[in-house]
Amino acid sequence: MLQAFTAATTPEQGPPRLAALRSAMAAEGVDGLLVPRADAFQGEYVAPCDDRLAWLTGFTGSAGFCIVLPDQAGVFIDGRYRLQVRAQVAPVFTPVPWPETQPGPWLRQQMAGGTLGFDPRLHTADEIARIEAALDGHPVTLRPMRNLVDAIWPDRPAPPQGQVWAHPDELAGETSADKRARLAEGLRKAGQRAAVLTLPDSICWLLNIRGADVPRNPVVQAFAVLHDDGRVTVFADPAKFGAEVRAALGDHVTLRPTVAFVPGLRTLQGPVRVDRASAPLAVSAELREAGVEVVWGDDPCRLPKARKTGAEIAATRAAHLRDAVAVTRFLHWLDGQAAAVCNGARQTEIGVVQALEGFRRATNQLHDLSFETICGAGPNGAIVHYRVTEATDRVLEPGGLLLVDSGGQYLDGTTDITRTIAIGTPPDGAAGAFTAVLQGMIAISRARWPKGLAGRDLDALARYQLWIQGRDYDHGTGHGVGAFLSVHEGPQRLSRISDVPLEAGMILSNEPGYYREGAYGIRIENLVVVQQAPALPGGDAARAMLDFETLTLAPIDRRLILAEVLSPAERDWLNAYHARVLATVGPLCPPDTAAWLAGACAPL
Numbered sequence: 001m002l003q004a005f006t007a008a009t010t011p012e013q014g015p016p017r018l019a020a021l022r023s024a025m026a027a028e029g030v031d032g033l034l035v036p037r038a039d040a041f042q043g044e045y046v047a048p049c050d051d052r053l054a055w056l057t058g059f060t061g062s063a064g065f066c067i068v069l070p071d072q073a074g075v076f077i078d079g080r081y082r083l084q085v086r087a088q089v090a091p092v093f094t095p096v097p098w099p100e101t102q103p104g105p106w107l108r109q110q111m112a113g114g115t116l117g118f119d120p121r122l123h124t125a126d127e128i129a130r131i132e133a134a135l136d137g138h139p140v141t142l143r144p145m146r147n148l149v150d151a152i153w154p155d156r157p158a159p160p161q162g163q164v165w166a167h168p169d170e171l172a173g174e175t176s177a178d179k180r181a182r183l184a185e186g187l188r189k190a191g192q193r194a195a196v197l198t199l200p201d202s203i204c205w206l207l208n209i210r211g212a213d214v215p216r217n218p219v220v221q222a223f224a225v226l227h228d229d230g231r232v233t234v235f236a237d238p239a240k241f242g243a244e245v246r247a248a249l250g251d252h253v254t255l256r257p258t259v260a261f262v263p264g265l266r267t268l269q270g271p272v273r274v275d276r277a278s279a280p281l282a283v284s285a286e287l288r289e290a291g292v293e294v295v296w297g298d299d300p301c302r303l304p305k306a307r308k309t310g311a312e313i314a315a316t317r318a319a320h321l322r323d324a325v326a327v328t329r330f331l332h333w334l335d336g337q338a339a340a341v342c343n344g345a346r347q348t349e350i351g352v353v354q355a356l357e358g359f360r361r362a363t364n365q366l367h368d369l370s371f372e373t374i375c376g377a378g379p380n381g382a383i384v385h386y387r388v389t390e391a392t393d394r395v396l397e398p399g400g401l402l403l404v405d406s407g408g409q410y411l412d413g414t415t416d417i418t419r420t421i422a423i424g425t426p427p428d429g430a431a432g433a434f435t436a437v438l439q440g441m442i443a444i445s446r447a448r449w450p451k452g453l454a455g456r457d458l459d460a461l462a463r464y465q466l467w468i469q470g471r472d473y474d475h476g477t478g479h480g481v482g483a484f485l486s487v488h489e490g491p492q493r494l495s496r497i498s499d500v501p502l503e504a505g506m507i508l509s510n511e512p513g514y515y516r517e518g519a520y521g522i523r524i525e526n527l528v529v530v531q532q533a534p535a536l537p538g539g540d541a542a543r544a545m546l547d548f549e550t551l552t553l554a555p556i557d558r559r560l561i562l563a564e565v566l567s568p569a570e571r572d573w574l575n576a577y578h579a580r581v582l583a584t585v586g587p588l589c590p591p592d593t594a595a596w597l598a599g600a601c602a603p604l
Contacts (some may be wrong), residue, residue: 002357002369005350007389013326014090017056018073020152025068028148031114032107035066035149040121041221042278043200044488045214049157052149059086061385062488066093067103072110076103076570079474080384083517087383104134113139120144125276125284125296138578162212164220164240166248167484169208171412173309176208177230177250183300184230187273195273195300196265197224201485202301207232207249208376210484211240216371217486218409225268225471226300235261235281267292273297274566298491300337305482306492308506312483313415313529316507319413319484319553320527324553324585326359326408327417331555332589332596333359334402334421340397342424349375349388352396352404360408370407370414370487377402381420381521383474384513400558401520407487410415416487416509417552422559433514434522434560436465440512441524442570444477444494445577448533451544453507455498462494462512471514478509481527502546506530510548526552552583563604575603 025033035057039050044062054060054082057073061081066314067074076098077085085095096106107116118128132142150156169175183206187195197203200219204210211220222236233254243253249255257263265286267594270293274284277298284294308316334356337347353373360366377394378388379402388394396402400423407416420434447458455478462477478494481487491500511525528548535541555578563571578601586594586601 001354003353003372004392005353005388005393008060009054009088011058011088011090014056014058015092017152018068018092021056021068021148022070024148024152025070028117028145029115030117030135030143031070031143032111032116033068033148034103034116034118035068036122037062037064038122039221040280040282041198041200041223042124042280043214043217043219044486045217046185047157047160047214047221049159052147052153052399055153056092056149057093057519059085059093060088060387061085064098065103066109067107069110073312074110076101081423082384082474083383102130102134103177106130107131107135107140108138111140115143117143117145117148119147120282120285121280122147123204123281124278125274125281129276134138142418144285159299160213160221161237162220162240163242164209164211164245166203166245167208167210169181171311171315171352171484172208172483173311176206176266177252179206179208179304180226180230180232180252183226183304184228186300187228188227190273190295190297192271192295192297193228193269195226195297196275196279196282197226197299199299199301201202201482201489202299202588203234204304204485205305206301207234207487208338209245209249213240214340216369216409218367218484219486224265233264262286266292268292270297275299277296277378281466295561300584302491304446305485306480306489307503308483308507308529313505313507316413316483316529319408319410320551320553321584321588322363322365322410323360323408323415323417325579325588326363327406327419327554328581328585328589328597329362329593330356330359331419331421331600332593335596335600338396338402338421338423340411341396347396348393349377349395349396350390352402353388356404356406365410366408367411367484368409370409370416374405374418376521377423378520379518382515382517382519382555384515384521395422396423399427400424400429401426401522403521403523405525410483411484414482414484414487415552416481416525416527417554418511418523419526419554419557420522421557422561426560430520430522431560431562432469432565433466433471434524434557435562435565436469436471437512437514437522438556438561438574439465439566440477440571441510441526443571444512445526445550446526446569446573449502451546452501454501455492455494456496458502459496459498460495462510466512466514473513473515475513477512478528481507481509483507502530504530504546505533507551510550524556526550553585555597557580558600558602558604561604566604571604578603
């Protein structure tokens, strides 16, 4: 099995580790310490050797940080993790709602004065600047320093040594040489001599390579410098790069060991572009110390990577169709399990996760999961990013809901899908909440908007039906998704805080939800790709419009839908979607699954 079910942390590990860290802080003469989840590459996902936040606190979420003071240790978490953090950390840690509470104002309240230490390799210039601005006039100073968590972590795992391989140009839709030339031209036009790259998925995209350094994400941990003539210098462990991938990279890509990165920065000729939102502060500090001019600018790979090529979209469609067959077979199996549970049989969350992985593995093309499968029965479904372990494995019960959020990494694409399934008769009120969530998902699916709008302009469409019921959810409506890269990809998002304009070729998730603590969770998720919208009769011919193509193909549980609540347009969309699922996926399924799918996709 790709997914294991052991608990990575336990709450009782936290107090002695916190005490040891405070002793190290006192010895170093600092009154506070920032402990982020980030690594030196600033990607969202970290290798075990860099998972300092989890090691210290027990919290294993994908975002957050801790501020350790002599008498306080705040764990800052967003709305996805409000329930999870309470179960994972000991009482010596205090959960802090973030971003509602920002670190600067919190520090003003908690620290009368003193020194706050931080590792400049693990924080961006933006992060530190925001904290410094919030502390302006307050007697707390920030001090860059060595990493104190590493100093007290006796059995810290070794850095990853995953092998790198070439990603086929026919799947990428553009050669690395062409990408490098195009981006280098942008540097020259901006008067910049080079750009520093630290995000692993940016480097993998630019060089048409993939790696195995981070769980569930086919990336290599490396630093790189893109020069204005199209050359790239990569700083990584050379042992990861075999002869075949070195040959594919060509003569204009130079491979140097990781320890050469800082000396290499000091030899650059400026101006050098650095992304203050993604590059570690240490990068710009090293350049400036060497007298190299730093120019703030976006990582030049991020937007081009987000705008998928036609080849990438076609490959992603193929991956989604393959995944759709696996998921449909799983839903057919699960429907039988639900009926058996209602007749006294026993099934657990782990059994469900194992079965789903089995259906994906049966495609014989699964490279990996795209993340640890979220499978929450009953109240566990209300934990947005719940991960089942042997200690939490819950039995499916009649009259409950089961939320399953999962995805696969295939060589031609990355998938991410969530379905919520009724186990027998749904609990009171669940169908109404599910229908409101479905209406929000349909609203995004049907959206049509003028070019130039961002995710924040569409996010409310998914929430309206919940809002008029006095409900909401504490996560974004959608995240960007890579092409056989990270399942969470920026900069595109469907979120009230996203100001990045949506562009054709961007792939996003569409996943509104609703969570009732102690009872159930509901989420419905499809992936969509932005495309040029066709002109409409009577519309403004000169006004460019965009809309979405839905990539994900799998039935939505009709037993949880209050059909009478749907508008005619919503019902038409759902019926058309199910007809497409049946026509596209049905012929690829075994006969018994195809017969089941016909009923699951019957018109409302």
